[in-house]
Amino acid sequence: MVRAAIYGASGYTGLELLRLLARHPGVEVTALVTRQDDLPRLTDVHPSLAGRFDLPLENLSTQEVAERADVAFTALPHGASAATVSPLLEAGLKVIDLSADYRLKDPAVYAKWYALEHVDPARLDSAVYGLPELYRDRIREASLVANPGCYPTSAILALAPLLKANLIDPQGVVIDSKSGVSGAGRSPKPNFHFPECNESFSAYSVGVHRHMPEIDQVLSDASGKTLEVVFTPHLVPMDRGILSTCYATPASGATAERLQAALAEFYAHEPFVHVGDRLPGTKDVAMTNNCSIAVRMVRGRAIVVSVIDNLIKGASGAAVQNFNLMHGFAETTALI
Numbered sequence: 001m002v003r004a005a006i007y008g009a010s011g012y013t014g015l016e017l018l019r020l021l022a023r024h025p026g027v028e029v030t031a032l033v034t035r036q037d038d039l040p041r042l043t044d045v046h047p048s049l050a051g052r053f054d055l056p057l058e059n060l061s062t063q064e065v066a067e068r069a070d071v072a073f074t075a076l077p078h079g080a081s082a083a084t085v086s087p088l089l090e091a092g093l094k095v096i097d098l099s100a101d102y103r104l105k106d107p108a109v110y111a112k113w114y115a116l117e118h119v120d121p122a123r124l125d126s127a128v129y130g131l132p133e134l135y136r137d138r139i140r141e142a143s144l145v146a147n148p149g150c151y152p153t154s155a156i157l158a159l160a161p162l163l164k165a166n167l168i169d170p171q172g173v174v175i176d177s178k179s180g181v182s183g184a185g186r187s188p189k190p191n192f193h194f195p196e197c198n199e200s201f202s203a204y205s206v207g208v209h210r211h212m213p214e215i216d217q218v219l220s221d222a223s224g225k226t227l228e229v230v231f232t233p234h235l236v237p238m239d240r241g242i243l244s245t246c247y248a249t250p251a252s253g254a255t256a257e258r259l260q261a262a263l264a265e266f267y268a269h270e271p272f273v274h275v276g277d278r279l280p281g282t283k284d285v286a287m288t289n290n291c292s293i294a295v296r297m298v299r300g301r302a303i304v305v306s307v308i309d310n311l312i313k314g315a316s317g318a319a320v321q322n323f324n325l326m327h328g329f330a331e332t333t334a335l336i
């Protein structure tokens with residue numbers, strides 16, 4: 001049994017992690033860590049977990065966690081995560097970090113987009129970006145996995161195979177993404193208040209969203225050329241799900257069928273990524289670790305549509321997939 005601690009268990013991705021780990025035959029959740037001293041029991045915070053976990057939320061020191069756990073999932077806001085991850089690694093735990101703190105390789109890029117000096121820049125090089133479809137072998141060997149952002153997961157899965165196969169131009173890629181409100185986490189914020197976002201649909205953080213450099217970094221790695229995407233996120237009044245519509249210029253002579261075939265071939269042995277003719281919707285993948293992708297060609301532009309559940313393939317499902325790889329379990333354990 002691998003003993004697991006969860007930081008941020010009171011949040012949305014924490015809840016999804018617990019739901020998944022409850023079904024995992026090789027994991028025992030031994031610590032639920034909170035920074036608060038007077039939180040109620042877990043099932044008071046997440047009533048849907050009634051009967052599945054009977055653990056308290058505890059404000060534990062690193063030392064106390066290290067005595068109880070072999071691996072930690074850190075489902076904390078960026079900034080807070082790096083400060084937590086570093087001592088955990090020093091205490092000998094493996095860590096799967098759901099925040100953005102270890103995704104970007106360059107601390108100056110992190111400082112620019114997150115308006116924060118990184119507290120643990122020395123580890124950025126060795127942290128492995130946790131997208132198994134691209135970095136599976138490195139994840140197996142990693143002690144620190146940086147779980148991808150939700151929007152980047154949807155965009156990168158749609159575009160990386162086409163860039164690897166030189167079927168689209170790396171320059172001029174546009175990614176138009178829409179997310180359900182759970183993407184913003186559980187802490188109340190004015191724009192996500194029900195009367196503000198219900199029955200409304202809006203773009204936000206245009207040109208300044210933190211996921212733009214993350215997508216640039218991973219797609220540049222896939223393409224072998226430095227590229228810069230234009231990424232625009234939108235908030236949709238639904239609980240969960242992300243749909244990304246990605247526009248790119250196809251290579252000369254590349255048809256929609258050729259692009260679809262390249263994606264289908266790249267993901268032929270992937271348990272969670274499905275390529276088909278049908279344009280997918282977010283309900284097709286809701287509550288699953290799946291990503292569905294379809295391609296169209298319109299007036300000389302390739303359009304690749306991809307959908308995920310932001311809380312599962314975009315966060316906690318990917319974290320469990322990475323956990324499985326790091327600990328030698330079948331990759332689909334607890335996920336199918």
Ligand SMILES: NC(=O)C1=CN([C@@H]2O[C@H](COP(=O)(O)OP(=O)(O)OC[C@H]3O[C@@H](n4cnc5c(N)ncnc54)[C@H](OP(=O)(O)O)[C@@H]3O)[C@@H](O)[C@H]2O)C=CC1
Pocket residue numbers: 007008009010011012013014033034035036039074075076077078080098099100148149150182183184185186187310311314315
């Ligand atoms: N929601 C999503 O779809 C996705 C989220 N992520 C990332 O995963 C991480 C967790 O997200 P999510 O679960 O949505 O967030 P939530 O806001 O729902 O939960 C985060 C938890 O972290 C703890 N926390 C909050 N602020 C601080 C702080 N300043 N210092 C330490 N701990 C804090 C809180 O627990 P407590 O009060 O008990 O300490 C809180 O419940 C974030 O980095 C997020 O960006 C990534 C992909 C998708």
Ligand SMILES: CC(=O)N[C@@H](CCC(=O)OP(=O)(O)O)C(=O)O
Pocket residue numbers: 078098099100148149150151179180181182183184185210211233235
């Ligand atoms: C709808 C919504 O607000 N979504 C979040 C994305 C959540 C996520 O993946 O955040 P991290 O990269 O910080 O882990 C946002 O746009 O900030």
